[in-house]
Amino acid sequence: MGIGCRTPLTPNIDRNQAPETWITAAPFDTITVKDDHGKPLGFPFPNTIPVRFHLYWAGSDKDGAVAGFYWAVVETLPKPPSGQIFIPNLPGPKPQDYHFTTKTDSFFIFNVAEDIPDRQHAFFIYAVDNLGKPDPTPARFIFNSQDRFPPIPIIEECRCVGKIYRLAPGGGVIPVDDTTYVTDSDDRNNPNPRDTCAATSSIHIKWHAEVQVAQTQVIGYRYKLDEPRFIEVGPDVHEVTYNSGIPPDTIPPAPGRKIFVLRAVDQALGTRDSTRRFQLNFSPDTWWSGPDRSSPSLVAKPNGERYTTLAAGLLTGPILGSLMSSDSVNVMPASRPNRRTFFEIWKDTVWARQEADTVHMNSWIVVQGGGYDRDSRYAVKVNPIMRALNNDGTPRFPDFPDGPVLTEGPPNGSPIGFRSIITMSLTPDNSPSRTALTGLYPIFDPNDVFNLPRIAGYHPVFLAGRAFAVMQAEDGDGDRDRRVQDGRDLVNSIEKGTATPAERGLRTQVLTFYVDKPPYFVTNNPLFRPRTSVVDTFTSLLWDLRIVGNDDDPFETGMQTGGPSPNVTLRRHFKVHGKTLAGDDFTFDEGNFYLNQNVSIVVPTGLAGGPCTLEVELCDCISCEDNPGQGRCVTIQIPVFYQRTAPAEPTSINTSSASTSRPDSNELHPAGAKP
Known part of the structure; x- marks a missing residue:
C-alpha cells in the first residue's frame, strides 16, 4: 500500500478590472440631466442634431490600458407601420451591429428616409482593455437626426416638341411645328397648369443638383411622370426624354394634367423635390x-x-x-x-x-x-x-x-x-x-x-x-x-354685372331662348266681354265676363314629345282697380281661378261708380305658382265704366237683356285652382 499526494489547484480569480467609457462631446441624451436622487429631470425628449455630426468619446482602465472601442448605431422606423399610429421604440443593438475602432472621435452620417427629414437614433459605445475585457455598461445617447439642408434638384429645361394645327384664314387648318418650354411648378393654391403641350409631343427634361452644405454628396436621382413609382438613376444621369421616337419609346404619355417630379438624394438618404407642371393635350374649342x-x-x-x-x-x-x-x-x-x-x-x-x-x-x-x-x-x-x-x-x-x-x-x-x-x-x-x-x-x-x-x-x-x-x-x-x-349661371352673372372680363368673353358659348308660347286673349272675338275697342259699362255688382283666350302649344304632362296636347288648359284670374266711396284708390282681388271663359264676378259694395280697370291674368297652366315650369301667364288691362244704378244682376251695356246666373262652386273653384 502506497501513499500519494497532488499539488493543490491555483484559485481562478479575475483581478482585471473592466474599463470605463464616456461620450465626451455630444448633446444631452435622455437620461443625462438628473436631480440629486438620480432621477431624470422633466420628460426626456431626445435632442435633434444634423445628419452629419462629430462625436467624441474616451475610456480609461485602472489596471491596464484601453485597447479600443466598439460602437453601434441603431434607428427606429421613419414612420409608423401600416395600421399603426405610433413609431416603434428604438431596438437594442445586436452583436453584429458593433464595429471596432481605436479612434476617440469620428464624423458620423446618420440616415433619415426619403420624404421624411428626421429619424430617431441611439449611439452605443464601450471600451475594451488590453486583456480584452469590455466595459459592461456601454455609454450611449438617444437623439433625432435631421437633414435640414438636402441638395436642391434644379430642372434646367423641360421642353415639349410636337405638332399642332392652326385655323387657316380661308377655312380649314394648317400644320405647324410647336415647341413649348414648361416653367410652371406644382402649386396647390393654383391647381390649373400655366403651360400646355401638344398631345403627341416629345418631352425632354434636363437637370442637376446643388448642395447646400459642404461635404454633402448627391448619391442619385429619382424621377417620375406617369410611372407608378420613382425611377432610380445614378448621380451621373442628368436628363430623360419621353416619346423620343426611338423604339421602343414611341408612345406618348397619356394626355391630361401632368406633374414631373425630380428628387435628389444625398448620402443620408435625405431628399428634396422639384416639379414641372403642364397640361398635355390642348382642349378643343367650340362654336x-x-x-x-x-x-x-x-x-x-x-x-x-x-x-x-x-x-x-x-x-x-x-x-x-x-x-x-x-x-x-x-x-x-x-x-x-x-x-x-x-x-x-x-x-x-x-x-x-x-x-x-x-x-x-x-x-x-x-x-x-x-x-x-x-x-x-x-x-x-x-x-x-x-x-x-x-x-x-x-x-x-x-x-x-x-x-x-x-x-x-x-x-x-x-x-x-x-x-x-x-x-x-x-x-x-x-x-x-x-x-x-x-x-x-x-x-x-x-x-x-x-x-x-x-x-x-x-x-x-x-x-x-x-x-x-x-x-x-x-x-x-x-x-x-x-x-x-x-x-x-354664366349668363345670370353677366346680366347682373358680377362676371369677370374672362367670363363675359364666354357669353357667345351660351345660346339662350324661351320655351312655351304664351297664351293670348282673342279680343277680336265677338263674344269677348268687356270689349277692348270701346269702354263697356257695368250697372250692377255682378259683372258678366266672357274672356276668350287660346294657346298655340298646349301641354299635358306625360305626353309624347313633338306636338300639342288635344286639350287646351287656360286659367283666368281677375282684379278690379277703381276708387272707394271716399275717393281713395282701391284694388279688388277676386281671389278665384277659373278654367271656363264665361265668368261672373261680384264686385264689393264699397267700389265707387266711375272709370275702372279690369285686370285679367290668363295662364296656360293650372298651378303655375306651386309647380314652376308648368306654363306662362299674360295680363291685360281693360278700361270699363261702373254705374251703380241696378241691383246685383249680370248686366253690361252690350248684354243688358242677358241674364246669367253666377257660376256654381265647381266653376268658381275648379279642381286644382287656388281659392
Whole structure:
C-alpha cells in the first residue's frame, strides 16, 4: 500500500478590472440631466442634431490600458407601420451591429428616409482593455437626426416638341411645328397648369443638383411622370426624354394634367423635390354652327320666322346651309361656319331659330356645332363593322351615312364630336332646372352601350321658362371644352354685372331662348266681354265676363314629345282697380281661378261708380305658382265704366237683356285652382 499526494489547484480569480467609457462631446441624451436622487429631470425628449455630426468619446482602465472601442448605431422606423399610429421604440443593438475602432472621435452620417427629414437614433459605445475585457455598461445617447439642408434638384429645361394645327384664314387648318418650354411648378393654391403641350409631343427634361452644405454628396436621382413609382438613376444621369421616337419609346404619355417630379438624394438618404407642371393635350374649342336662316330651303313667314315642313316625319329634301344635309358627314367640324342658330321640330314643321326666340312647349331642340382641336388624333368613334358587307355584297348597315366626318385618321384640327346640355330658369320664379350632359355624339357602334348615331344634339323641352344651351367639343384624347359648365349661371352673372372680363368673353358659348308660347286673349272675338275697342259699362255688382283666350302649344304632362296636347288648359284670374266711396284708390282681388271663359264676378259694395280697370291674368297652366315650369301667364288691362244704378244682376251695356246666373262652386273653384 502506497501513499500519494497532488499539488493543490491555483484559485481562478479575475483581478482585471473592466474599463470605463464616456461620450465626451455630444448633446444631452435622455437620461443625462438628473436631480440629486438620480432621477431624470422633466420628460426626456431626445435632442435633434444634423445628419452629419462629430462625436467624441474616451475610456480609461485602472489596471491596464484601453485597447479600443466598439460602437453601434441603431434607428427606429421613419414612420409608423401600416395600421399603426405610433413609431416603434428604438431596438437594442445586436452583436453584429458593433464595429471596432481605436479612434476617440469620428464624423458620423446618420440616415433619415426619403420624404421624411428626421429619424430617431441611439449611439452605443464601450471600451475594451488590453486583456480584452469590455466595459459592461456601454455609454450611449438617444437623439433625432435631421437633414435640414438636402441638395436642391434644379430642372434646367423641360421642353415639349410636337405638332399642332392652326385655323387657316380661308377655312380649314394648317400644320405647324410647336415647341413649348414648361416653367410652371406644382402649386396647390393654383391647381390649373400655366403651360400646355401638344398631345403627341416629345418631352425632354434636363437637370442637376446643388448642395447646400459642404461635404454633402448627391448619391442619385429619382424621377417620375406617369410611372407608378420613382425611377432610380445614378448621380451621373442628368436628363430623360419621353416619346423620343426611338423604339421602343414611341408612345406618348397619356394626355391630361401632368406633374414631373425630380428628387435628389444625398448620402443620408435625405431628399428634396422639384416639379414641372403642364397640361398635355390642348382642349378643343367650340362654336355654334346652326342653320343659315337665309337658306333657299326655308320658307319665310310675314313675322320673319323661317321654316320647312316634314312629310311623314321626314324632310322632303336637304336644308341647304345646315347640317341637315350631306354637310353633316362631309364638312369637318373645323370647317363649319359659326352661326348662333338652332332648329326646333314641332308637329310637322322644322323651324330655324336664333338667340332669344321663343319655341313651342314640348318641342324638340336640335343643336349643331363646329369646333377646333389643335393636336389630337381624329379618333372618331365608328366601329369598322359599320362598313361591313353581307355575303351578297350589299352593305350590312345600309343607313350608315359614311363620309370624312365619320372616318378615323391622324390629327386634322377637328374634334371628334360634341356633348350638349340645356338648363332652365323656370317661370314664374326663375328657379333652376338642370339635366345631365348628353353622351358623346356621334358614336356609330351597335356594340357600344353609349351608341349615339347622330351628328346633332336632340333635346326635348317640356318646361316653361328661359333656356340656356351649352355645347362642348370633345377631342380624340377624351378632353372637352370645359370653359362653360353651367350656361344659366354664366349668363345670370353677366346680366347682373358680377362676371369677370374672362367670363363675359364666354357669353357667345351660351345660346339662350324661351320655351312655351304664351297664351293670348282673342279680343277680336265677338263674344269677348268687356270689349277692348270701346269702354263697356257695368250697372250692377255682378259683372258678366266672357274672356276668350287660346294657346298655340298646349301641354299635358306625360305626353309624347313633338306636338300639342288635344286639350287646351287656360286659367283666368281677375282684379278690379277703381276708387272707394271716399275717393281713395282701391284694388279688388277676386281671389278665384277659373278654367271656363264665361265668368261672373261680384264686385264689393264699397267700389265707387266711375272709370275702372279690369285686370285679367290668363295662364296656360293650372298651378303655375306651386309647380314652376308648368306654363306662362299674360295680363291685360281693360278700361270699363261702373254705374251703380241696378241691383246685383249680370248686366253690361252690350248684354243688358242677358241674364246669367253666377257660376256654381265647381266653376268658381275648379279642381286644382287656388281659392
